Amino acid sequence: MPTIRPLFTEAQIAARVTELGLQIRADHGDAAITFIGVLKGSFMFLSDLVRAVPGDATVEFLGVASYHGGTHSSGVVQITQDLRSSIEDRHCVIVEDIVDTGLTIDYLMRMLEVRGPRSLKVASLLDKPDNREVDVRVDYAGFSIPNEFVVGYGLDLGELYRNLPFIGVYEP
Numbered sequence: 362m363p364t365i366r367p368l369f370t371e372a373q374i375a376a377r378v379t380e381l382g383l384q385i386r387a388d389h390g391d392a393a394i395t396f397i398g399v400l401k402g403s404f405m406f407l408s409d410l411v412r413a414v415p416g417d418a419t420v421e422f423l424g425v426a427s428y429h430g431g432t433h434s435s436g437v438v439q440i441t442q443d444l445r446s447s448i449e450d451r452h453c454v455i456v457e458d459i460v461d462t463g464l465t466i467d468y469l470m471r472m473l474e475v476r477g478p479r480s481l482k483v484a485s486l487l488d489k490p491d492n493r494e495v496d497v498r499v500d501y502a503g504f505s506i507p508n509e510f511v512v513g514y515g516l517d518l519g520e521l522y523r524n525l526p527f528i529g530v531y532e533p
């Protein structure tokens with residue numbers, strides 16, 4: 362029977378997301394911010410994060426497939442849904458669930474940079490720095506974690522466990 366070993370509680374996540382939201386607002390003055398949620402994993406973090414950012418904000422989604430249901434990155438980033446609006450001249454924050462090898466964020470940064478945003482930052486709830494294959498800058502990181510496979514709070518394994526309100530390590 363697989364078990365999920367708790368890593369961060371609902372309360373710990375909520376407290377950290379509130380801090381990140383205030384920090385993002387402080388860094389952008391009173392400018393409008395476009396949050397670009399990377400589907401599907403970021404949906405829960407995104408919904409809590411935007412509520413923690415006072416002032417003007419818009420929300421966009423990017424559909425990305427990179428894992429294909431397993432626990433190891435394929436290194437291939439496939440765009441399954443593009444943005445619906447232009448980001449030209451806008452302050453943007455890409456919202457990810459987790460940065461692991463860095464391949465996905467690196468690809469998305471390059472893809473969005475050429476569309477002429479005024480600024481482009483990265484917010485990721487989790488960061489696994491030990492597994493990095495490309496050097497990427499995570500401007501707003503919630504928690505740094507060791508190289509273990511985690512689920513919950515939007516993160517899945519084969520589409521399951523996204524609905525857990527906490528984050529835990531998947532132990533087969």
Ligand code: 5GP
Nearest residue numbers: 402434460461462463464465510511516517
């Ligand atoms: P990267 O391209 O940085 O290697 O991986 C980014 C994506 O891989 C994340 O957005 C996430 O979908 C997936 N991923 C990486 N590590 C984990 C993990 O520990 N758990 C889950 N559920 N997904 C992960």
